[in-house]
Amino acid sequence: MTTATESVSAGSARTARYVIYGLLGLFAAVYLLPFLVMLITSLKPLEEIRSGNMLALPADPTLDAWVKAWSGACIGVTCDGIRGYFWNSIKMVVPAVAISTILGALNGYVLTKWRFPGHTLVFGLMLFACFIPFQAVLIPMARVLGQIGLSNSTAGLVLVHVVYGLGFTTLFFRNYYEAFPDELIKAAQMDGAGFFRIFWRILLPSSGPIIVVTVIYQFTNIWNDFLFGVSFASGENAPMTVALNNLVSSSTGVKEYNVDMAAAVYAALPTLIVYIVAGRYFVRGLMAGAVKG
Amino acid sequence: MAFLELRNLSKSIGGIHILKGIDITLDKGGFLVLVGPSGCGKSTLLNTVAGLTPVTKGEIVIDGEVVNDLHPSKRDIAMVFQSYALYPNMTVEGNIAFALEMRGVPRAEREEAVRATAKLLQIEHLLKRRPSQLSGGQRQRVAMGRALVRKPRVFLFDEPLSNLDAKLRVEMRAEIKRLHRDTGATIVYVTHDQIEAMTMATKIAVLKEGVVQQVGTPGEIYSAPANLFVADFMGSPAMNLLEGRVVANGAGRKIELSGEGSDPVRVALPPTRGALDEGRQVILGIRPEAITDRGLTDPDAKVVDTIHSVVDIVEPTGSDTYVVSQLAGKEITARVRSDATAEPGQPFAFVLNMDKAVLFDPETTERIV
Numbered sequence: 001m002t003t004a005t006e007s008v009s010a011g012s013a014r015t016a017r018y019v020i021y022g023l024l025g026l027f028a029a030v031y032l033l034p035f036l037v038m039l040i041t042s043l044k045p046l047e048e049i050r051s052g053n054m055l056a057l058p059a060d061p062t063l064d065a066w067v068k069a070w071s072g073a074c075i076g077v078t079c080d081g082i083r084g085y086f087w088n089s090i091k092m093v094v095p096a097v098a099i100s101t102i103l104g105a106l107n108g109y110v111l112t113k114w115r116f117p118g119h120t121l122v123f124g125l126m127l128f129a130c131f132i133p134f135q136a137v138l139i140p141m142a143r144v145l146g147q148i149g150l151s152n153s154t155a156g157l158v159l160v161h162v163v164y165g166l167g168f169t170t171l172f173f174r175n176y177y178e179a180f181p182d183e184l185i186k187a188a189q190m191d192g193a194g195f196f197r198i199f200w201r202i203l204l205p206s207s208g209p210i211i212v213v214t215v216i217y218q219f220t221n222i223w224n225d226f227l228f229g230v231s232f233a234s235g236e237n238a239p240m241t242v243a244l245n246n247l248v249s250s251s252t253g254v255k256e257y258n259v260d261m262a263a264a265v266y267a268a269l270p271t272l273i274v275y276i277v278a279g280r281y282f283v284r285g286l287m288a289g290a291v292k293g
Numbered sequence: 294m295a296f297l298e299l300r301n302l303s304k305s306i307g308g309i310h311i312l313k314g315i316d317i318t319l320d321k322g323g324f325l326v327l328v329g330p331s332g333c334g335k336s337t338l339l340n341t342v343a344g345l346t347p348v349t350k351g352e353i354v355i356d357g358e359v360v361n362d363l364h365p366s367k368r369d370i371a372m373v374f375q376s377y378a379l380y381p382n383m384t385v386e387g388n389i390a391f392a393l394e395m396r397g398v399p400r401a402e403r404e405e406a407v408r409a410t411a412k413l414l415q416i417e418h419l420l421k422r423r424p425s426q427l428s429g430g431q432r433q434r435v436a437m438g439r440a441l442v443r444k445p446r447v448f449l450f451d452e453p454l455s456n457l458d459a460k461l462r463v464e465m466r467a468e469i470k471r472l473h474r475d476t477g478a479t480i481v482y483v484t485h486d487q488i489e490a491m492t493m494a495t496k497i498a499v500l501k502e503g504v505v506q507q508v509g510t511p512g513e514i515y516s517a518p519a520n521l522f523v524a525d526f527m528g529s530p531a532m533n534l535l536e537g538r539v540v541a542n543g544a545g546r547k548i549e550l551s552g553e554g555s556d557p558v559r560v561a562l563p564p565t566r567g568a569l570d571e572g573r574q575v576i577l578g579i580r581p582e583a584i585t586d587r588g589l590t591d592p593d594a595k596v597v598d599t600i601h602s603v604v605d606i607v608e609p610t611g612s613d614t615y616v617v618s619q620l621a622g623k624e625i626t627a628r629v630r631s632d633a634t635a636e637p638g639q640p641f642a643f644v645l646n647m648d649k650a651v652l653f654d655p656e657t658t659e660r661i662v
Contacts, residue, residue, distance in 0.1 A: 183378035186345050187439075192366035192395035201391075205382035 035268070042066060042261035049257050065258035069266060073259050075246045076235070082263050084236070085243030089223060092154050092239055093270075096161035097218045103162070104169020104214060105207065109199050111170070112177040113185045123174060129167030134227050137164070145232060157233050161222045169214050176210040177203065212281035220271050240267050295354075296321035296479055297342075297447055302351035304337055304503075311337045313503040315351070319496060324473050324480045328490040329500035330526070335483045338500070339449050342481060343372050355446055366395070371440035372449040375456065377432045379424035379439075385411075386420040389438045410442040413472075430461045437472070450482040454489065466492060487527045491515065499523045517651065521658040524578045524651065530615060532578045533625045536655065539573045548577055548652075552622020561598040563650040575661065576653040581615065583649035584627035586635075587642060596647040604641045616641065 037054060042065050044058040052059075071081035110116075111123050141160055142151065150156030180203065188198045204211075229239040238246070244267050248260050295318035302315040311334045319325045327335040340346040342353055344365035353360050360368045371392070379388050386407055393403045411417045414434045424432060433453060440448055450469070454462045470493050473480055484490055490497050491511045499506040499514065499522070507519035518524035524532045537550040542559065546569060551557040560577070562569070569575070590597060600620065608615040609631060616627045616635045620643075627643050635641050652661040 181376055181378065183374045183376050184380060186343075186365075187372070187374060187378040188380070188391075189345065190343060190365045190370070190372055191392035191439075193391075197395070202380055202382070 038261045038264055038268075042069075042258050042265055044258055046254070046256060046258060065256070065262040066265075068256075069247075069259045069262035073247055073256075073263065074250065075243050076250055082240065082243050082247060082266060085238055085240050086266060088154055088233075088237060088243075089240035090270075092157045092161070093219060093222045096158045096165070096222050097215055099158070100162045100165035100169050100218055101211065101214045103166055104171075105173045105204065105211070106199065107166070107170040108173025108175075108177045109203055111174045112180070113182065113198075113203075114195070123170070126167050126170045129164070130171065134164075138227070138231050141228075142232065152233055152235075152237055154233065154237055157228060157239065160228050160232060161218075161225070164228075165218050165221070168217065172210055172214045172217070173207070176207065180206065209281055212278045216274055216278055219274050223271050295319060296323070296356055297325075297481070298352070298354040299338075299342070300352040300354065302338070302341060302353065303349045304334075304341060304346065305349045311503050312341070312348075315500075315503075315505055317498050317505065317508055319479065319481065321479055322477045324470075324482065324493055324495045326482045326484060326490040326494035326497050327500060328484055328487055328497060328526075329506075331485055332502075333500040334503040335485075335500050336451055339372075339451055339481060339483045342447070343370060343449055344368050368447075369443075369445050370447040370449060371443050371445040372451065373436045373440050373453045375452045377424075377436040377453075377456075379432060379435055381424055384421055384423055385416065385427070385435050385438075388424070388435055389420075389442050392439065392443050406442050410438045413441065413475075414438050429457050430465065433457065433465055437469070441472075441476070446479065448478050448480045450480065452484055453482075454484070455486070469493060488529065491527070497527075499526060501526075516649065517660065518578070519660055521576065521578075521653050524653070524660075528580060530581050530626045532580050533584065533620075533623075534653075535577045535579070535620060535623050535625070537575055537577050537621075539569045539571055539575060541571050546571065548575065550577065550621035550623075552620075555619070555622035558600065558621040560600065560645060561596050561647050563647045563652060564596050569652075569661070574655050576655050577650055578653060579625075579645060579647075579650040581626045581628040583646040584625060584643050585646070586627075586629040586633040587644055588633065589630050590644045591646050591648070594646045594648045598645045598647055600643050600645060601640050602643060604635045604637050604639055607635050607637055616643075618643065 040056075040058055041049060041054070043061040043063070044052070045060065045062055045064070048059060069081060070083050072079060073081045075082065075085070107126070111119055145151040145156045145160070150159060184202060185198060188202050193201065224241060225239070226241040226245070229242045230245075233239060233242070244263050247263055297319040299315050299317045302312055303310070304312040315338060317325065327338060329335050337346060341348045344360070344363060348361060355368065355370070379385075380391065383391065389407045389410055390403045393406060398406070407420070408417070411420055414437060416431065416434050416438060419427060419431055419435070424435065427435065436453070453469075454465050457465060466489060469482075472478070473493070482489075482493065491514075494511050496508065497511055497514045498508045501522050507514060507523045509517075509519075514523060514527055518527065518532075521534065525534065535550050536552070537548040537560075539546055539562070540549045540559070541547075546562050547559045548562055549557045549559050587599075602618045602620055602625075604616055604618050605624070606617040608617070612631060613628050614631050614633060614635065616629055616633075618625055618627065618641065625643075629635060633641075653659065654661055
């Protein structure tokens with residue numbers, strides 16, 4: 001690496017740096033701009049929004065819109081804000097992510113370390129699940145949920161997201177465990193550890209990066225899901241995304257952009273926090289599969 | 294009665310016969326080395342003893358008990374893997390204690406056992422570290438500690454030294470041997486390195502394509518190989534193998550070595566091989582150290598023959614010098630004193646110690662007794 005850099009003259013190397021950072025800055029701005037607009041709009045009073053520039057910073061920042069969006073905005077006929085729906089989403093996303101991640105890890109463990117005849121076929125079918133479009137399963141899923149008595153409930157949504165997420169989580173863990181040395185499993189067997197003990201004591205403690213990847217992936221997908229939410233849970237039980245849509249489309253009279261934006265920031269906050277907390281592990285986990293050791 | 298018995302062990306995977314009727318016994322406290330080229334089934338054999346691979350046919354008996362259907366953890370054996378297989382998430386202490394923990398040994402007892410094992414292997418200062426913070430030799434020690442702490446009936450080693458550099462390998466070799474002597478453990482050891490086999494074993498089994506070629510002490514394997522394969526595989530540089538024919542020579546017999554494009558050379562017959570028919574085709578096997586210069590000739594040798602041949606290549610190793618030459622059109626390697634005056638292109642008087650030579654049947658490749 002150093003020899004390559006030395007062979008290029010210092011001047012052109014610096015120019016290349018400027019170009020690289022310039023481009024990176026530009027793309028970062030493109031991605032961040034909508035969020036910035038959301039944020040500053042949510043902090044402005046309504047008159048300022050109507051009169052001013054969209055990109056201008058708030059002259060008189062206020063959190064009124066945030067308070068209203070949380071606890072006072074009207075969604076449909078009730079005017080309790082989005083907080084109930086926010087908790088709906090939390091109640092859906094936490095168990096759904098946890099269950100699909102644990103099951104994915106178990107599947108990956110079995111598919112790599114306890115191989116059985118036809119394991120490739122089973123894995124192939126699970127992979128297939130990743131490619132089925134959401135729309136294709138809506139009607140059969142609705143029927144199944146109805147028959148097992150989980151329609152229009154958070155538990156039903158959890159089930160749907162677990163089933164749909166299993167293909168992905170299994171794929172992640174299988175590929176990660178594929179590179180995990182079989183000899184370790186053999187050694188643990190000889191040491192007297194059983195199926196679950198090996199999983200719990202040997203495999204899971206070494207799975208940090210891939211757990212982070214799976215959790216971020218699942219959390220983002222499930223939190224942001226709109227289609228399943230709008231199809232299988234309505235009214236009181238709707239998740240955040242559906243409520244946000246209802247809030248924006250059901251406002252009567254004056255359109256309260258600041259309240260809409262504040263609600264949208266609330267909706268984006270959890271995924272943002274997950275990325276900030278675990279993001280660096282995310283990249284590390286993605287790399288772990290590619291470069292061994 | 295033997296402590297470990299393998300009776301007619303066979304293993305097929307997908308119609309391919311990996312092991313074909315293996316019969317080996319080992320006494321308590323013995324050190325059995327399974328040696329052979331890669332793909333000969335030696336690692337599979339070890340895995341069947343460990344219980345990690347089920348056998349297709351045959352019995353594995355440990356201390357009089359058939360263990361075929363026992364789970365690996367119930368066989369009371371420990372294994373050291375080629376990659377060491379240390380649990381990356383645990384400290385050295387945790388690694389060594391894991392098997393005891395799985396067996397429900399109380400904490401105090403466990404700690405005592407770990408301490409004693411660490412002391413034996415001189416890894417006490419490493420107990421709090423993780424495997425990733427250890428060097429190759431240290432990992433090797435920890436892997437052995439993990440096996441030792443359980444005090445199992447049989448230790449299995451699967452090419453444990455192949456990941457170490459040459460110097461460390463020699464050190465660890467001596468260490469394993471010392472460990473064997475001090476603990477009196479029964480060991481089955483797999484390697485493809487015939488020097489490891491020779492130096493450590495009390496008993497060697499040479500395998501080829503899933504068939505045992507010969508079982509014996511290192512001395513037997515080396516000086517009386519059962520067939521051409523064993524003769525060629527064991528020993529470095531390899532045994533010289535020369536085609537020839539038994540001919541009459543006055544009242545006695547000699548071997549006429551014949552090669553293409555060169556004159557036949559007659560050498561003396563190895564002793565106690567009087568019953569060979571005249572005209573019988575044989576392959577003469579003679580180790581490099583049995584072809585020397587005059588100064589290094591064994592004074593006790595009964596049958597000695599001297600042959601003059603032109604030196605081709607001289608390879609000094611420091612302690613000895615290997616001299617490559619032609620004999621009846623075939624390349625031979627001789628081991629002479631380092632100060633012998635062998636020069637490429639010059640003739641040299643090679644002294645053949647025929648006491649140490651063996652004859653093989655070219656048809657069956659078996660040794661002619």
